[in-house]
Amino acid sequence: MALQDVCKWQSPDTQGPSPHLPRAGGWAVPRGCDPQTFLQIHGPRLAHGTTTLAFRFRHGVIAAADTRSSCGSYVACPASCKVIPVHQHLLGTTSGTSADCATWYRVLQRELRLRELREGQLPSVASAAKLLSAMMSRYRGLDLCVATALCGWDRSGPMLFYVYSDGTRLQGDIFSVGSGSPYAYGVLDRGYRYDMSTQEAYALARCAVAHATHRDAYSGGSVDLFHVRESGWEHVSRSDACVLYMELQKLLEPEPEEDASHAHPEPATAHRAAEDRELSVGPGEMTPGDSRMPAGTETV
Amino acid sequence: MASRYDRAITVFSPDGHLFQVEYAQEAVKKGSTAVGIRGTNIVVLGVEKKSVAKLQDERTVRKICALDDHVCMAFAGLTADARVVINRARVECQSHKLTVEDPVTVEYITRFIATLKQKYTQSNGRRPFGISALIVGFDDDGVPRLYQTDPSGTYHAWKANAIGRSAKTVREFLEKNYTEDAIASDNEAIKLAIKALLEVVQSGGKNIELAIIRRNQPLKMFSAKEVELYVTEIEKEKEEAEKKKSKKSV
Numbered sequence: 001m002a003l004q005d006v007c008k009w010q011s012p013d014t015q016g017p018s019p020h021l022p023r024a025g026g027w028a029v030p031r032g033c034d035p036q037t038f039l040q041i042h043g044p045r046l047a048h049g050t051t052t053l054a055f056r057f058r059h060g061v062i063a064a065a066d067t068r069s070s071c072g073s074y075v076a077c078p079a080s081c082k083v084i085p086v087h088q089h090l091l092g093t094t095s096g097t098s099a100d101c102a103t104w105y106r107v108l109q110r111e112l113r114l115r116e117l118r119e120g121q122l123p124s125v126a127s128a129a130k131l132l133s134a135m136m137s138r139y140r141g142l143d144l145c146v147a148t149a150l151c152g153w154d155r156s157g158p159m160l161f162y163v164y165s166d167g168t169r170l171q172g173d174i175f176s177v178g179s180g181s182p183y184a185y186g187v188l189d190r191g192y193r194y195d196m197s198t199q200e201a202y203a204l205a206r207c208a209v210a211h212a213t214h215r216d217a218y219s220g221g222s223v224d225l226f227h228v229r230e231s232g233w234e235h236v237s238r239s240d241a242c243v244l245y246m247e248l249q250k251l252l253e254p255e256p257e258e259d260a261s262h263a264h265p266e267p268a269t270a271h272r273a274a275e276d277r278e279l280s281v282g283p284g285e286m287t288p289g290d291s292r293m294p295a296g297t298e299t300v
Numbered sequence: 301m302a303s304r305y306d307r308a309i310t311v312f313s314p315d316g317h318l319f320q321v322e323y324a325q326e327a328v329k330k331g332s333t334a335v336g337i338r339g340t341n342i343v344v345l346g347v348e349k350k351s352v353a354k355l356q357d358e359r360t361v362r363k364i365c366a367l368d369d370h371v372c373m374a375f376a377g378l379t380a381d382a383r384v385v386i387n388r389a390r391v392e393c394q395s396h397k398l399t400v401e402d403p404v405t406v407e408y409i410t411r412f413i414a415t416l417k418q419k420y421t422q423s424n425g426r427r428p429f430g431i432s433a434l435i436v437g438f439d440d441d442g443v444p445r446l447y448q449t450d451p452s453g454t455y456h457a458w459k460a461n462a463i464g465r466s467a468k469t470v471r472e473f474l475e476k477n478y479t480e481d482a483i484a485s486d487n488e489a490i491k492l493a494i495k496a497l498l499e500v501v502q503s504g505g506k507n508i509e510l511a512i513i514r515r516n517q518p519l520k521m522f523s524a525k526e527v528e529l530y531v532t533e534i535e536k537e538k539e540e541a542e543k544k545k546s547k548k549s550v
Contacts, residue, residue, distance in 0.1 A: 115400075119405070119408060120407075123400060123402070124401070124402060126401045126402070127400040127401050127402055129401075130399065130400060130401040131399065131400065134399065155440070155441075
């Protein structure tokens with residue numbers, strides 16, 4: 001053992017509880033050159049651009065995302081899955097660089113599984129978020145791009161955390177991440193209530209992503225919907241984004257019988273009517289639980 | 301034969317003993333008694349206060365220490381070793397909160413202390429820690445816990461236990477008197493701890509130090525006066541019990 005000391009050899013950390021953060025594979029960073037500039041000049045255009053959202057409500061946490069993986073203006077994959085399960089009661093929506101997200105989620109899965117074996121119970125969602133943000137903040141400044149919402153159900157009920165690769169970690173009720181997030185936020189902020197029913201929540205999530213895919217070039221494909229309940233996560237549906245959007249629009253069209261009496265005046269006053277309709281669309285028309293959203297002018 | 305196998309800690313004897321560890325356990329038996337009781341809504345730690353010299357400031361001798369808001373421990377054995385262990389445990393409690401956001405469970409910190417102790421039984425040039433510890437507290441789920449560790453690095457959960465000098469006597473007393481009734485209320489659990497210590501402590505309440513943790517409350521150290529109150533209550537109960545007995549026998 002004296003030789004061990006002389007050679008300064010250290011056995012790998014294989015045992016028990018440790019306050020130290022995991023070394024995450026100990027990936028070496030190239031010395032001597034600044035990785036960020038290097039990547040900017042020589043690196044591939046990494047996949048960005050997406051719409052993901054997650055929100056917390058009485059019956060759990062909903063996670064929804066589009067499925068388009070874009071690489072600049074090239075659609076790398078029209079049917080990717082951007083919601084990654086971590087364990088039975090934890091999902092993560094991913095945005096940013098697909099490769100970074102996938103890798104860091106695997107590292108997080110490993111960490112949580114090890115802790116589960118050691119402690120006899122899974123760490124809470126807060127712990128998972130803390131671990132992920134701490135692991136990633138070590139690589140700050142090295143062009144990691146992971147913007148993710150961790151959705152889970154733990155001892156304190158449904159929980160939602162937003163984690164960004166610079167180390168940001170926020171707890172909240174609604175998060176939307178990605179290039180399509182402004183459009184999704186608009187819809188979510190209008191329709192969100194903590195006391196929604198499950199069906200209302202599904203409708204809200206689908207609607208928000210569908211609207212984002214309609215306007216954001218980097219979002220599209222299909223809409224994935226996941227629900228984390230007390231009993232675990234569940235993949236609710238995957239629906240084509242365009243079809244979903246059309247269906248939502250159809251819901252807004254007035255019934256044929258109602259329209260018969262108004263049929264003639266309508267075309268003549270089409271433009272004015274459209275403007276009026278736009279203006280009159282306001283809080284009054286939006287009733288909670290209604291999957292219909294304020295329409296644009298497309299029906300004219 | 302024993303003398304050939306107790307030089308270096310890393311050597312087993314032919315019949316499978318680690319003599320240094322066993323000698324450490326002997327050192328623990330020289331320390332003053334500590335008793336721990338797990339009630340339904342309370343955990344109690346009591347220690348025998350060693351008599352201090354005339355000029356010594358009594359407050360600096362502390363055998364019950366808080367590791368975090370919801371966990372505390374008492375030890376028996378070498379005070380200096382205990383200081384090192386307690387310090388490492390306190391750092392671990394905070395590091396755990398930093399890394400994982402949740403406070404430690406009592407079992408986690410016990411396991412940490414036990415692992416630390418075990419490491420010192422398997423390293424060259426080091427001797428084991430000469431302390432046994434009683435670790436008590438409440439977990440997030442509100443369940444009270446009591447664990448005991450010893451110099452070899454093993455740990456077990458207990459309903460009630462004692463360590464140090466006369467631990468055997470106290471443990472026998474507890475085995476006889478630890479019943480559901482005895483821990484039914486917080487006061488009863490406290491009285492049980494004091495009664496157990498009074499079995500082996502000379503000169504009564506003056507030499508007993510007591511601490512409790514109630515669910516969702518921080519550690520409370522009892523002042524000498526509060527301990528005296530309980531001791532007087534216990535003595536009264538004893539007298540009444542004896543009177544009843546003598547009445548019966550008449």
